[in-house]
Amino acid sequence: MSTCLALIEIVDSCNLACPTCFADSPAGTGEKTDFVPLAELQERIDGVIRRKGKIEILQLSGGEPTLHPQFFELLRWCREHEGIDYVLVNSNGVRLARDEAFGIQLREEVEYGRFQFYLQYDGDSTAERILRGANLQELKVRAIERAGELGLPLTLAMTVIPENLGSLWETVALGLCYDHVRGVSFQPMFGSGRVHGGGPRLNTADLILSLVEQSGGKVRFEDFTPLPCGDPNCATIGYLLKVGGGVRSISDFVDFGTMQGFLADRIRYRLEDLVKCGCESEPLGQLLHDLEMDERHTFRLFIKPFMDGEDWDEDRIDRCCTHVIRPDGKLDSFCRYYRNGGASVFRKTPTTGKLA
Numbered sequence: 001m002s003t004c005l006a007l008i009e010i011v012d013s014c015n016l017a018c019p020t021c022f023a024d025s026p027a028g029t030g031e032k033t034d035f036v037p038l039a040e041l042q043e044r045i046d047g048v049i050r051r052k053g054k055i056e057i058l059q060l061s062g063g064e065p066t067l068h069p070q071f072f073e074l075l076r077w078c079r080e081h082e083g084i085d086y087v088l089v090n091s092n093g094v095r096l097a098r099d100e101a102f103g104i105q106l107r108e109e110v111e112y113g114r115f116q117f118y119l120q121y122d123g124d125s126t127a128e129r130i131l132r133g134a135n136l137q138e139l140k141v142r143a144i145e146r147a148g149e150l151g152l153p154l155t156l157a158m159t160v161i162p163e164n165l166g167s168l169w170e171t172v173a174l175g176l177c178y179d180h181v182r183g184v185s186f187q188p189m190f191g192s193g194r195v196h197g198g199g200p201r202l203n204t205a206d207l208i209l210s211l212v213e214q215s216g217g218k219v220r221f222e223d224f225t226p227l228p229c230g231d232p233n234c235a236t237i238g239y240l241l242k243v244g245g246g247v248r249s250i251s252d253f254v255d256f257g258t259m260q261g262f263l264a265d266r267i268r269y270r271l272e273d274l275v276k277c278g279c280e281s282e283p284l285g286q287l288l289h290d291l292e293m294d295e296r297h298t299f300r301l302f303i304k305p306f307m308d309g310e311d312w313d314e315d316r317i318d319r320c321c322t323h324v325i326r327p328d329g330k331l332d333s334f335c336r337y338y339r340n341g342g343a344s345v346f347r348k349t350p351t352t353g354k355l356a
Contacts, residue, residue, distance in 0.1 A: 004229050004321040005088075006048060006055050007334065010074065011035040011063035015094050016132060034063075036327075038070040042077060044329045049083035052331075059118070061090040066102070075109045085114065090157070092120045092136075093143030107150040116182065117154035119143060123171040127164035131189075148180045153295070155302075157185045160207060162200050168207065169214035176240070176247060176299060183300025201310070204236050204303050211301070222251035224301070231316040238301040239291055247299075254287065307335040 012034040049055060058078060066089070068074065078084050087110075095102045096117070121144075122128045125135050147154050156175050160168070168186065175181040188202040211219050223239065226232035239250040291298045307313060320333035 002229065002321050003048075003052055003055070003323045003331065005057040005059055006045075006323050006325055006331070007059040007061050007090075008041065008045065008325040009036070009061050009063060009327075010041055010065050010071075011068050013067060014062060014064040014092070015067060016064070016092050016134075033067050033069065035068050035070075038073055038077075041074060044325050044327075045078075045081075045084070047329045048325055048331060049081075054083045054085060057086045057088060058084050059088040059090060064092055064094070065089055066091055066095045072105055072109050075106075075115075079109070079111050079114065087115050088118050089116075090118045090120070093117075093140055096146050097139050097143040103146055103150050107152065110152070112151065112153075115152070117147060117152060118157045118185065119147070119154045121156040121158055121171065122164055123158055123167040123174075124164035127161055127167070130161065130163055131159055144174075144178060144181065148178055151180070153180050153182050155182050155185055155300070157187065160186050160188050160202055162202070165202065165206065165210050166214070168211050169216075169219075172211070172215070172219075172240075172299075172301065176242075179296075181299075182295060183298075183302060185300075185302040185304060187304050187306065204233075204305050207303050208236070218247055218249065219301070220249050220251050222256065223249055224303075225256035229321050231313075231319040233313070234304070234316055234320065234322070236303040240299040240301065242297045242299065306338070308339055312339070 013032065045055070045058065060074070062068075065071065075087065078087050096106075096119075119140070121140050122131050125137055128135055128137065144154065144156075156171060158164070158168075158171055168184075172184055175184055186207050188204075188207065208221065208224055212221055218240065219238070224236050225238070227235035227237045241248045241250055241253065292300070307316065317333045317336055320335070322334045323331040324334050324337040326332050326337065
């Protein structure tokens with residue numbers, strides 16, 4: 001299957017100790033940072049490019065990737081690499097909010113149009129205490145504002161649990177206040193790392209119903225479509241349009257139902273819809289590409305329900321296009337990798353280095 005996004009963990013450590021970390025990252029900063037040496041990261045990334053061709057989106061993750069002592073060298077290398085189109089950085093925003101020098105250097109090292117922050121943002125303060133162990137809302141808003149001051153685009157990445165299900169539109173409304181916020185990625189919490197399942201489970205339908213209800217008519221059911229690559233149950237995408245100083249439903253202008261064959265029958269998908277990467281298919285793939293390019297007028301709503309042992313679907317794994325570059329250099333489905341323990345299964349091998 002095609003790889004639409006390749007994620008690589010560049011550090012094992014984090015400057016937060018979230019109770020729900022799906023990577024189970026231990027705390028550590030400065031000399032206690034546990035990181036993957038730059039040369040090893042480059043070899044693993046190059047290995048994927050040699051085997052699979054150009055990486056459309058490379059996502060730097062961890063731990064907290066901005067803690068890597070050679071973070072800017074890696075960014076520079078990615079920027080200059082002909083085999084990497086776009087770089088995303090998964091971040092909790094702590095360094096961006098607090099370290100002025102870090103932000104200035106970041107602005108100098110990235111190329112606009114080929115870089116974006118995926119900023120962890122949980123919205124509701126009660127949910128944030130459950131997920132992160134502290135109220136970090138002021139820090140997160142400062143990180144958003146700092147990114148705007150530096151001209152850095154970002155997406156808000158919201159882990160959704162019952163406690164913040166009622167705050168979905170509030171998060172969207174916050175993002176719409178900033179021109180540099182490109183959208184919100186909603187990710188229902190799944191069992192991995194420090195999360196061991198149990199309790200209420202949310203799915204894509206729960207989130208769409210809540211968004212439509214909370215938006216007061218600004219979002220409609222017709223605004224969403226399965227992302228046309230991988231399995232149709234893996235990701236759902238929608239857009240709001242910024243028009244004339246206001247926000248309009250995309251379904252005022254586009255009928256997704258006429259642009260994707262399997263939308264005519266959501267129960268029985270056609271084989272040809274499932275075996276190809278629809279990101280390259282017409283006409284929906286081209287439309288989504290055009291919407292992503294029109295960042296001044298579009299705002300993305302992305303729902304990504306990762307799987308764990310309680311809702312495992314092997315067919316989805318077979319068609320997965322969101323992959324992790326493992327410490328051994330092989331690609332693995334994101335859901336399978338973290339279900340099986342993620343980087344923790346490799347921690348007994350000498351694949352990481354520590355600052356001397």
